[in-house]
Amino acid sequence: MRVLFTTAPLAGHLFPLVPLAWALRAAGHDVLVTTRENFVPAALRSGLPAAACGPAAEFTDLVDGEPPPLPDGMIGQRYVHGRALARMASGSLAGVGKLARSWRPDLIVSERAEFAGPLTATALGIPWVQHHWSVSDLREYRYAAAMELAPELERLGICGLPEPVRILDPWPTCLRRAHAADHHGVRHVAAHGDAALPDWLFERRGRPRICVTLGTLLPRYGATGTPGYMMDLVDELAGLDAELLIAVDDDIAARWPRLPSAVRHAGRLPLADVLPTCDAVVTHGGQGTALTAVAAGRPQVVMPHLDDQFDNAEALSAAGVAVLVPPSRATPGTVSAGCAELLGNPAYTKAATRLAEDVALMPAPSAAVALFERLPTAARTAGGA
Structure with a gap:
């Protein structure tokens, strides 16, 4: 055939x-x-x-x-x-x-x-x-x-x-x-093209790990992906005493200012391998990112901006696996507070684990x-x- x-x-x-x-x-x-x-x-x-x-x-x-x-x-x-x-x-x-x-x-x-x-x-x-x-x-x-x-x-x-x-x-x-x-x-089985697996990914760590990713389109298309917003968001998240990963195309990351020490990596990442090692994920609610986090059993802070992302975010929030942050409230401080909620309330991780089990049976x-x-x-x- x-x-x-x-x-x-x-x-x-x-x-x-x-x-x-x-x-x-x-x-x-x-x-x-x-x-x-x-x-x-x-x-x-x-x-x-x-x-x-x-x-x-x-x-x-x-x-x-x-x-x-x-x-x-x-x-x-x-x-x-x-x-x-x-x-x-x-x-x-x-x-x-x-x-x-x-x-x-x-x-x-x-x-x-x-x-x-x-x-x-x-x-x-x-x-x-x-x-x-x-x-x-x-x-x-x-x-x-x-x-x-x-x-x-x-x-x-x-x-x-x-x-x-x-x-x-x-x-x-x-x-x-x-x-x-x-x-x-x-x-859902994630595909990432030729994104390399970093050698430090599975090292033991003493701090929570948060992955921030806004997909491939939004950093080129919307204000939320601009260097100024991302630097302010990183500064807020660094206050949580967490290790930060920023999954973004390499050419976008190369144009950003120097990042603080809390950021372990900024650039392309294979999310199917990365997200299982994280404690929380900040996403835009896009199909690939959202479902990869779901399959990994990881709770999300979702700040939708385009089209279907709003419906995806609402579905994840209703399932108890995500904190929904609408565009009108998507300040760095609000997003950081959402991450703190995920890290401090085990109910989100429990719900995400149950949902991952449903996905595994598909x-x-x-x-x-x-x-x-x-x-x-x-x-x-x-x-x-």
């Missing part, structure tokens, strides 16, 4: 697909990742074959304008970001179609914010599976994509955005919302291979034609 993976050129969108792709390879199937040209190296660093489906494109360059009047309950920021992702898909559609016709996949797997893969699959009669990151339904993304991709849908003769044959969901059932009731669970990515193999063969034959 040949499986084509499609993703927007964002680390948080690619990395959840990597364990699935490797599970398929381990079972003897052929896989190929396609994304924009500038992000192909990131896919290659995960050890997967990758091909470009369009020229270089940055998500932040496509985010502009104000949303039109939206249906009740929709959030403007999410619509604007969904529109940017749809524009990304519009520029990828021809490349994905050309690749699918030449490589002839039996199945297409797309992360939920990548729309060129689903349109190509539907046009060619190939079954497709969606990887559903976050607890949010993000209906604004689909609404924006339907508006932005209307000309492409008409040209392809497709009525509305297509639905997948299966939806894979890495969030434990107890944290999901009603729209995800029929999703197929797949255990089907591994290898279990999804059998699910893929059972998909309708008639649809595969149409795709091959």
Whole structure:
């Protein structure tokens, strides 16, 4: 079986697909990742074959304008970001179609914010599976994509955005919302590309350890990731007499001023190996970071800023594994106080341990291979034609 993976050129969108792709390879199937040209190296660093489906494109360059009047309950920021992702898909559609016709996949797997893969699959009669990151339904993304991709849908003769044959969901059932009731669970397995494991990680220590990470996008996109804010946050956290790790891209850390001695490391880190050694985690509520902390059984201080991060943070807070700090209150002092609460109240760690046990019982990515193999063969034959 040949499986084509499609993703927007964002680390948080690619990395959840990597364990699935490797599970398929381990079972003897052929896989190929396609994304924009500038992000192909990131896919290659995960050890997967990758091909470009369009020229270089940055998500932040496509985010502009104000949303039109939206249906009740929709959030403007999410619509604007969904529109940017749809524009990304519009520029990828021809490349994905050309690749699918030449490589002839039996199945297409797309992360939920990548729309060129689903349109190509539907046009060619190939079954497709969606990887559903976050607890949010993000209906604004689909609404924006339907508006932005209307000309492409008409040209392809497709009525509305297509639905997948299966939806894979890495969030434990107890944290999901009603729209995800029929999703197929797949255990979150973290992927970090070529982030190195530091040799000091497992040394004995006498102080609590706190890891601070705001993901790969926010430090380049929002005020919370600026050097000034991060230096103030580090100063506040240092008052807890804790060892601090700051997980951030190396080029971002290189532009920061000299950090105090409380900071053991600032730069890229493989969180799946790092977080089990920590006592608390400061996160932005992004899918990869939040679920890696959940799988490690570590409590979190979550300060969401974008889109689904708010819903993720609310779910974690309701489960008793996180202190939620909304943007209006996300001062360094408030975040530090949240960490002190996690370190001083064992109830958070106990709840995080129980949730980690639930995650460990979810089907591994290898279990999804059998699910893929059972998909309708008639649809595969149409795709091959």
